[in-house]
Amino acid sequence: MTDYGKYRYQMFENxxxxxxxxxxxxxxxxxxxxxxxxxxxxxxxxxxxxxxRLYTRQGRRLWE
Ligand code: SF4
Known part of the structure; x- marks a missing residue:
């Protein structure tokens, strides 16, 4: 579940x-x-x- 947890964590604040x-x-x-x-x-x-443990990178921005 670690990979899934990281995946979902990146969704916060995107x-x-x-x-x-x-x-x-x-x-x-x-x-x-x-x-x-x-x-x-x-x-x-x-x-x-x-x-x-869960933060891996900034989420992809929809615009610059
Ligand atoms: S210590 Fe952190 S989690 Fe607890 S009330 Fe303050 S801001 Fe919220």
């Missing part, structure tokens, strides 16, 4: 693409999510790790 969402590096580490997570997860750290 101009004109139907797949909604933002890339994990949008996290600004404000920490607001930390006290709200019922599993006590370090969400900013997990997002950084996710981006490092």
């Amino acid at each position: 101009a004109g693409h139907w797949f909604p969402g933002t890339k994990a590096n949008r996290c600004n580490e404000c920490g607001d999510c930390l006290p709200r997570c019922p599993q006590d997860l370090n969400i900013p750290q997990l997002l950084t790790d996710t981006h490092d």
